[in-house]
Structure formats: C-alpha cells, structure tokens
Amino acid sequence: MDILLKQVRLNDGESLKDVGIQEGKISAIEEHISETANQVIDAAGRVLVPGFVESHIHLDKALIADRKPNKSGTLQEAIKVTAELKPTFTKEDIYERAKKTLEMIIPYGVTAIRTHSEFDPAQGFTGFETILKLKEEYKNLVDIQVVAFPQEGIFKSPGTDKMMHEAMEMGADVVGGIPYNDAPANEHIDLVFEIAKKYDKPIDLHQDFSDEANDMSIEYLCRKTISEGYQGRVAVGHLTALHALPKAQLDPLIELIAEAGISVMSLPATDLHLGARNDEYNVRRAVTPIRKLRDGGVNVSIATNNIRNAFTPYGNGDILQTAMLAIPVAHLGGADDLPTVLPMITDHPAQAIGLKNYGIAVGNKADVVLLDTFVKTNAIIDIPERLYVIKDGKVTVENKKETIIHR
Numbered sequence: 001m002d003i004l005l006k007q008v009r010l011n012d013g014e015s016l017k018d019v020g021i022q023e024g025k026i027s028a029i030e031e032h033i034s035e036t037a038n039q040v041i042d043a044a045g046r047v048l049v050p051g052f053v054e055s056h057i058h059l060d061k062a063l064i065a066d067r068k069p070n071k072s073g074t075l076q077e078a079i080k081v082t083a084e085l086k087p088t089f090t091k092e093d094i095y096e097r098a099k100k101t102l103e104m105i106i107p108y109g110v111t112a113i114r115t116h117s118e119f120d121p122a123q124g125f126t127g128f129e130t131i132l133k134l135k136e137e138y139k140n141l142v143d144i145q146v147v148a149f150p151q152e153g154i155f156k157s158p159g160t161d162k163m164m165h166e167a168m169e170m171g172a173d174v175v176g177g178i179p180y181n182d183a184p185a186n187e188h189i190d191l192v193f194e195i196a197k198k199y200d201k202p203i204d205l206h207q208d209f210s211d212e213a214n215d216m217s218i219e220y221l222c223r224k225t226i227s228e229g230y231q232g233r234v235a236v237g238h239l240t241a242l243h244a245l246p247k248a249q250l251d252p253l254i255e256l257i258a259e260a261g262i263s264v265m266s267l268p269a270t271d272l273h274l275g276a277r278n279d280e281y282n283v284r285r286a287v288t289p290i291r292k293l294r295d296g297g298v299n300v301s302i303a304t305n306n307i308r309n310a311f312t313p314y315g316n317g318d319i320l321q322t323a324m325l326a327i328p329v330a331h332l333g334g335a336d337d338l339p340t341v342l343p344m345i346t347d348h349p350a351q352a353i354g355l356k357n358y359g360i361a362v363g364n365k366a367d368v369v370l371l372d373t374f375v376k377t378n379a380i381i382d383i384p385e386r387l388y389v390i391k392d393g394k395v396t397v398e399n400k401k402e403t404i405i406h407r
C-alpha cells in the first residue's frame with residue numbers, strides 16, 4: 001500500500017476504520033488493516049471526508065477588489081466596474097492572480113474545481129487561454145473543469161456566438177451562459193443548448209440572479225432540459241430570484257427543477273453582498289431557498305463564486321467558510337439540518353459537475369481530506385484544520401497548527 005490511514009471516522013456513531021490507498025485509489029476500508037504501507041497516518045479518531053468540490057468559482061477575475069471599488073455594492077455596478085477593468089488584464093496578470101487563488105483554495109482541501117472563464121470580443125481569449133494552461137499545470141493538485149463563459153451576454157455582445165464555438169474547440173469542458181444578462185433570455189438558452197449538443201458537453205448557467213421573481217427563465221430552462229433529454233447535465237448558479245416566489249408558485253417550480261435534474265449551486269458570499277441593496281428595512285437574505293430545494297429533491301450545492309472583486313470583496317478561499325456562511329443564512333443550523341450541509345460541498349457538487357468514482361469507497365479515487373475534528377456533524381462548524389489533503393493517492397498538502405497559551 002502507498003498510504004494507510006489508521007482509525008479514521010467516516011460516519012458518526014460507527015466504529016473507526018482503517019483506509020488503505022494504492023495506485024491512486026482507495027484499496028481497502030476495514031476495521032483493522034494489518035498490511036504495511038509506505039506512509040502510515042494515525043488519525044486517532046479524526047474525520048476523513050472526500051475532497052471538497054468547489055463547483056462554481058471565477059479564477060480569472062479574483063483578487064482585483066483593490067483596483068476599482070464597487071461603491072454602491074449592486075450587481076449592476078459590479079458588472080460595470082469589472083467590464084472597465086477587463087481590458088487592462090494581461091496574460092501575466094491573470095496567470096498570477098489565478099495561480100495565487102488556486103494556492104489559497106487547495107490547502108483548504110479542495111480537490112476538484114469548476115471555474116467559469118470568460119471571454120468577449122473586447123478582451124479576446126486572454127483569460128480563457130490562461131485558465132486552460134493552469135488546468136494542465138495544476139492537474140496533480142486539483143481537477144479543474146473550465147466553463148466557456150459569456151459574461152457580457154451573447155446577443156448583447158456581437159461576435160461572442162462565434163467565440164463560444166471557438167472556446168469549445170479550444171478545450172472547454174462545459175458550456176456556460178448568463179440568460180439574465182442577455183435578451184431574449186429564452187433564445188440565449190436555446191443557443192447554449194445548440195452548442196452543448198454539438199460538442200456533447202454539459203451546461204452551467206448563471207441563472208435568475210435578482211431580488212425579484214420577474215423575468216425568470218428557470219421554468220423555460222427546465223422544460224428545454226427535459227425536451228432535449230439533458231436531465232442531469234444542467235447546473236445553475238445563484239437562482240436567487242426563486243426566494244421571491246410565494247409558496248403556491250415556488251412548490252411546483254421546485255418540482256419541475258427536480259424533474260429536469262437541474263443542479264442548483266447557491267453562492268451565498270456573492271448573493272448576500274450584492275442582493276437586497278434597495279431594501280431600506282427588513283433587508284432580505286437574497287439567497288436561493290436551499291432548504292426548500294433540498295426538501296424538494298433538488299441536488300443543491302454551496303460554492304464560493306468570487307474572491308475579492310467587485311462582486312464579492314472578501315473571502316480567503318476556504319470552502320468551509322462559505323458553507324459556514326450558508327448555515328445561519330439558510331437556516332441550516334438545526335439538529336436535522338446540520339448533517340445535510342457537508343454533502344453540499346462534497347457529494348452534491350461532485351454529482352452536479354459529473355465527477356466519476358468520487359467518495360470514500362473501495363475502488364474510488366483516493367481524493368480525501370483528514371480533518372482535525374472527531375465529529376463528522378461538526379465538520380463545518382468547527383472549521384477544522386485540514387491536516388492532510390490526499391489527491392490521486394498522494395499527499396498534496398499537510399497543515400499543522402500549533403497554539404501555545406501563555407498563562
């Protein structure tokens with residue numbers, strides 16, 4: 001064996017297990033493994049989880065909050081400020097910032113990332129090519145999926161249609177889109193499907209990012225997904241407008257989202273910062289209704305979206321911090337709710353982005369994280385040190401924390 005993890009906790013209330021890793025895979029899970037290994041890690045009852053999945057992030061526009069502030073804090077100004085900055089981005093600049101962001105994220109136990117990488121006729125493929133290059137450079141540390149993302153719209157920004165096809169030819173893994181920032185939204189969705197079908201790729205849209213339930217296109221997206229036979233291959237980020245629907249309209253829509261097999265990625269760090277800016281009192285939370293989606297059988301994830309830019313001027317790359325933020329915001333702190341949050345940054349996003357052989361089971365990929373906590377239910381609220389990150393059966397990160405109290 002390459003690595004033997006002794007006495008890990010996989011589930012609360014169960015006996016501790018030894019986990020063996022060989023040739024990049026989990027080779028054994030037993031109460032006691034007597035076989036020797038090149039490296040033995042004594043977990044002494046600590047929790048082992050699958051590698052975290054950061055299912056929605058923008059590496060290409062991270063770490064630019066100090067260059068041009070979004071003073072109103074609105075989505076409109078965030079888009080405007082970022083569009084003004086984009087022509088100043090060079091390849092080297094994007095490379096350095098995206099690399100730095102990856103190195104913020106990876107030590108926190110993320111082993112897979114889906115990143116939206118944008119292009120438009122003004123900036124060309126400067127950022128997109130850089131992200132593809134980083135995908136290759138970082139493949140031993142993290143699996144990166146690149147989404148071809150038309151941030152400025154497709155019809156609104158002539159020439160982007162052709163670039164979408166070029167991006168797919170260049171190696172994009174997923175077709176992106178942003179119906180709420182383009183008109184007509186339904187035709188935007190039709191075009192995204194046309195491209196996805198041509199290249200046989202999944203779809204991931206920035207969807208219905210608004211405080212109000214006006215002009216939503218999620219229902220059209222659900223019907224289109226079903227009619228095209230794309231169930232299980234479509235994901236949406238934000239979907240904040242859903243929270244503005246009364247129960248009588250919300251319930252059947254959630255049923256439709258579940259039927260269409262559309263995964264929803266909640267992005268609370270951004271949605272809380274930009275949302276409800278016009279509310280002078282009783283300020284709304286402006287986050288998609290995570291619990292209702294979960295209870296309605298929808299595959300829901302939590303993701304970071306942006307780190308330190310006009311959309312989200314904070315964040316340190318720790319996905320556990322993002323999940324922690326969602327707990328009070330979405331009323332997920334109750335005894336029955338808390339255990340449902342960890343899967344929102346592990347199994348659910350893994351399913352949403354189509355990861356194969358994911359999870360702690362014999363034969364699966366050895367992408368795991370040893371947490372410095374002894375209770376799995378507390379895996380998020382403890383925000384524990386990620387003691388070891390193992391990717392493809394190799395230790396990629398070790399973290400040590402030493403606290404000395406002087407009395």
Ligand SMILES: [Zn+2]
Pocket residue numbers: 056057058116206237305
């Ligand atoms: Zn996004």
